[in-house]
Amino acid sequence: MRVDRWETLVVALLAAVTVAASLGVDGFANGSNVGFLLLDVTEIALMALTMTLVIVAAEIDLSVASTLGLCCAVLGRLWTAGLPIETIMPICLVVGALAGALNGLLVTRLGLPSLAVTIGTFALYRGLAYVILGDQAVADLPPAYTSLATQSVGPIPLMTLLVAALAVAAGILLHATGLGRAITALGANEEAAYFAGIRVKRIKFWLFVASGAMAGLASLVFTFRYASARADNGVGLELAVVAAVLLGGVSIFGGRGTLPGVVAAVLLLAVVRNALILADVANEVLNFVTGLLLVASVLAPNLKVRLERKPVQ
Amino acid sequence: MTGLVDRVGRVRELGIVVALAALFGVTGVVNPAFLSPASIRDILLNSAIIATLAVGQTLVVVTRNVDLSVSSVVGISAFGGALILADHPGVPIPVVVAGCVLLGAACGAVNGLLVGVAKVPALVATLGTLYAFRGVDYAWAGGRQVNAADMPEGFLRLGSADVLGVPLPALVALTVVLAVGWVLRNLPQGRELYAIGSSPDAAVLAGIAVKRRVVSAFVVSGALAGLAGVIWAARFGTVDATVATGKELDVIAAVVVGGVAIFGGSGTVYGAALGALLLSGITSALAVLRVDALAQTAVNGALILAAIMLDRLLALRMARALRKRRYRDAR
Amino acid sequence: GGTTRSDVAAQQSAAPAASSAPAAADPNAPIKPGLKIAFLPKQVNNPYFTIADRDGVAATKEFGGEGKEVGPSEASASSQVSYINTLIQQKQDAIVISANDPNAVVPALKQAMAAGIKVVSYDSDTAKDGRHVFVNQASAEDLGRTQVQLLAEQIGHQGRIAVLSATPNATNQNTWIEFMKDELTKPEYEDMELVKVAYGNDDDQKSFTETQGLLRSYPDLAGIISPTTVGIAAAARYLSDSDFKGKVKLTGLGTPNQLRAFVKDGTIEGFELWNPGDLGYLAGWAAAALASGQITGAEGERFKAGKLGEYTVGAGGEVLLGKPTVFDAKNIDDFDF
Amino acid sequence: MLALREVSKSFGAVRALRGVSLDLTPGEAHALAGENGAGKSTLVKILSGVHRPDEGTLLLDGEPVEFHGPADAQAAGVAVIYQEPTLFPDLSVTENIFMGRQPRRSLGRVDRRAMRARALDLFARLGVPLDPDRPARGLSIADQQLVEIAKALSRDARVLVMDEPTAALSGPEVERLFGVARSLRDQGCAVLFVSHRLDEMFALCRRVTTLRDGALVATDVLADLTPDDLVRRMVGRDLAALFPKQDTAPGEVALKVDRLTREGVFTDVSFEVRSGEIVALAGLVGAGRSEVARAVFGVDRRDAGSVHVGGRPLRPGSPTAAMAAGLALVPEDRRQQGLVMDLSIERNIGLTGLKWGLLSRAAERARATDWAIRLQVKYANLTDAVTVLSGGNQQKVVLAKWLARRPRVLIVDEPTRGIDVGTKAEVHRLLSELAAEGLAVLMISSELPEVLGMADRVLVMHEGRLVADVPRAEATEERIVAAATGRPA
């Protein structure tokens, strides 16, 4: 596997920040803090996995957080209607998948740019969430599930194991299967991939479906973790997800990016945030650091390439 | 012949005008109060800020880029302006306005340099500065809120005063739309923006200063966001560091609904401004029609999708019309 | 009918004395020195909370503790949870929180309580099992009913009215609105009709637009109640600049500094609010009392709250700040917050 | 007026130009001849400031000049028609012509009326009825070429450089273009004309400079040459020795194309290719050969007709189905269609063999190694991105990618475009070998020597129709050129 310099840098940065925070910030290296830190990024990490695939395929899905909200609303509505939670959970996944399918259809069948489409469904799905659940906050969720969502095995939250399992699966899919190879190829050069017999549209369609279904899964985790199903669950997460994926070295133009890089980036953002809050650094600095990391993530390799290219010319 | 192509070509803006007419017609029939001068005035006021931003965004999108950071620039400019006015009441208002515009332009220059010179993809660069500018804003504000009572009356009046029956912010937006629209249509610099977005490689071959144009598009977008920030402060009076959070997607939605192609090269600021007007008209109409407040977001989203699908269908139809035309003309 | 400080005092003293305080509480325990108390508002850039937390931190100074305000810049429950975790790691002695979602913060708060941290909710309560004590700014019933009474007097008990609330999910607002609706069923309000509850999301611009929408769709509106400081300020700004100024009455909850100009120019006749500074101050003392073992949150326990005097824990672990104050042209200049 | 002295230019390993000199004089039209990849377009781009020479100098009126970009060349009075159209699809035809130097009115405004009038005037001179207000998007290649011509003419240039301006044009437009070019020439303008059509050079130009593999062969006065002389100058070698097609007995029909039609592109194309046979598809650029290949392979939809592979009908519009049936297409544009430039050599080769499940690195590597060795690809590491390979080696990777599937029918579109002479021979040897093993090959090529040397049979297309089917024994240059240009043989 070709490891890009930037991804290595992200991993190194993650290690450095973690060590620095452990030494310099009281309470950071604490087991329960680490557990919480891991738990707190569950939804972002989950959605970042499929977002990585979507962006590697040279598309984007800005509607994930709204899809999450829509699924939370469906969950809340059905729960108040008296359905058993075991029935509701698969329904949420299906709703997420359907939301993704609509994105996929509009992008692949009508040939619309995914940025525009998912800005539209970003509003549509969030709006539907409000229509479905209105101003209600459904909180009387079954304790068996709400505690499951926050449970830990040792210091490691159960949900982190779920994320890890899915990350490994997504990593294998992207880096070690024919499908993953096809995704990379079509992201890098859609025309050449099409000429090589890769079913470009079909793959893109299913990537959007996967992204939606993953948002559905994230909605379950979110709802149970906070023991609260509301239409505004997860507002604003889409930018956090996209930021993490880009920071992980995935090219916004597609065709380039690795899952380990993205996982490292998700953790890096979480660790930086956690350490800064623990050190009582004001919230405002967090935003600034996020933005800086993001721009640097693209600027650094660009500058490096430029510097290297100079002497040749 | 020309007629047909022209008609098809102009249908985009025409489509929005028709949609606007339908919106006002239907809503007006159901509730005539919607068409009262006061109501129209409110809608104009509401759309003024987004329309101003949409104009800047159009400049950027036309060059095949995007500026996600506008909302943060609005925030920083609104807070900066309000803070100066509150803490230094002696500073003349025009100086504050100019300062905000310059502040916005400086933010735009940062974006422009990142995109145009350092070759960072616009989406990444402006997503980064979206966070970074907001961070600066928070740090500057430090939890402070500036209230209407802290600002001079003369400044607040800028946000609501009428000139010849038209609210001042709307007049400013209109001026901006007309000025930028004129530049885009009539000046070579404006035409070159379209050329860059239409084919960046061909733009280089045509000897266009691509970098300089892209940077200036971002600078103007930033300056307009700065202007929108002052208008915001004057209009809403209550300003803190969260001003305009999340508005970037509204602006892009207005631009897309207004028929500006997200991949550059086509679209007008008139369309974008009409898009902003349509979107805030829809919001107002949904309120007046007593549509459940909760359903408004969904309807908005559906309408955005409808608009981009319509746009696509029109583009396909135009392509077909052109192919037929080619055959008819063929020797 | 406004209420005054003396009413509050009367109400306080009239509260039933504790018959059986739980064994753990020692009303005479001294306040422990160096208590670390963190205030976690809904969001940090909100001036209402800035005032409340400022006075709360001032209270901690009075009893020799260490107070600080931390919190997210956007009002969301999930980011509050991150801060709760951080406060647990920092081993604070008490957390004073205004919940963005009464349920979503509970699991985290339970962890905090398990770690020995005392939890006081103020302004907006959490579910009961998520805190030891709720410092209530005013009873929901009082707030709901007095706002209707205020408006009814201003519009002569007649006409259509609307409510401009915060977010659709805001617990306190929704409870008040229930009491408003209940108050309106009384016979003296038979000529008044509540036509709409609009939501401004505690967002200045949204509240502004929603006010416009209300007046467009109900041109014969007689009055608006906005039980949120952001909403009433936005509505006042819209009215003061429109043809409806003085014709459509506006009341609700707001701060005097924010609304002084509108009271003077006649847009608002009168509005009410508790003193947010006092709310934070009381919450700070309640946290200290909890952390020092003076109270446990059981009904009937008593504790001293510095300059505000003595308070009693009521049913459900609630401590009532007092009745709201009505501000009008006559008294508004006496207040500065 | 404008001259090149000992100019060299390399792109990585490819030496596109080596020590070429050229003089353009006022009032003279000068032809530039050479095979594909000889370096003509590179020379043109040096004149226009797109590329800067590695060595050598550019002289303007006898003074050395440096062009730092297209703008400099334009300022010096050089107008260029590039080989690939460089239009702005969203802008009107008029705007395309004047972009970057629009006529102005007061306030610096673009003078639309003047611009439109001048565009109409240009079209009138060219005798084309183009609508000046329509957008460039959707213009046919020919119309795009005409807009490019109008753009160059509008500059009132001192030097007019035209890189295959006539490739997409038919008789009448070519005549009008020549009319305009002649009048410009007579007004003292220097003209450089690049074309693959010999008759056009003879019709327009006085002198011709011939390039071969980047080097200058000769500059002659055209009147002293016969077309055969010119071809010999361009090719300059013994074709038979270089293109060794082994004779094989053709087997059964592997590919049968029947009345294939794609409206506006090609009509009623029918032919067969047998296994063991190499069939060349010849014709002028724009004749529609690539389009036929694309439609056969299913990349483009077809409007009518059928395709049979090994006797079975092929579902239209699906490259996946075509691959399953044993078809392979080495496309014309290897950078856009043939390769994923960012991916490594082994991954590009593996791209046509992807399965759903887990990849076996070992199998992938073995497949890549196997074919890279068979095709003698020169590489450092199989994990290197294909970007670092020379053009010829890139072409071999595309071939490897498709041959690794062991197809029954191989369609190669311009298999040797931009490839150096040695590699070209290797590719030819390989195709010949594969045919001997029973592969059916359909080879599209614009290089006559290649066609003549390699093909068992030559099909010729002209303006979207199949106009000739010439067996190897009867295939001569004259006959094929005649058919390709639509003249009776």
Ligand SMILES: Nc1ncnc2c1ncn2[C@@H]1O[C@H](COP(=O)(O)OP(=O)(O)OP(=O)(O)O)[C@@H](O)[C@H]1O
């Ligand atoms: N930008 C480039 N990068 C790398 N190689 C290039 C580039 N441009 C041209 N080449 C190579 O330089 C050589 C000469 O190309 P050029 O385009 O000048 O040929 P040409 O004579 O115009 O051929 P044709 O008749 O096909 O147009 C070719 O091998 C080509 O692949």
Ligand SMILES: Nc1ncnc2c1ncn2[C@@H]1O[C@H](COP(=O)(O)OP(=O)(O)OP(=O)(O)O)[C@@H](O)[C@H]1O
């Ligand atoms: N509407 C269009 N827009 C843009 N490009 C087009 C359009 N129609 C055709 N083309 C391109 O124009 C070219 C016309 O055909 P082309 O020149 O490839 O024919 P050909 O006979 O294969 O010639 P050669 O292979 O010698 O170049 C094709 O490359 C095709 O992709």
Ligand SMILES: [Mg+2]
């Ligand atoms: Mg060429």
Ligand SMILES: [Mg+2]
């Ligand atoms: Mg071709």
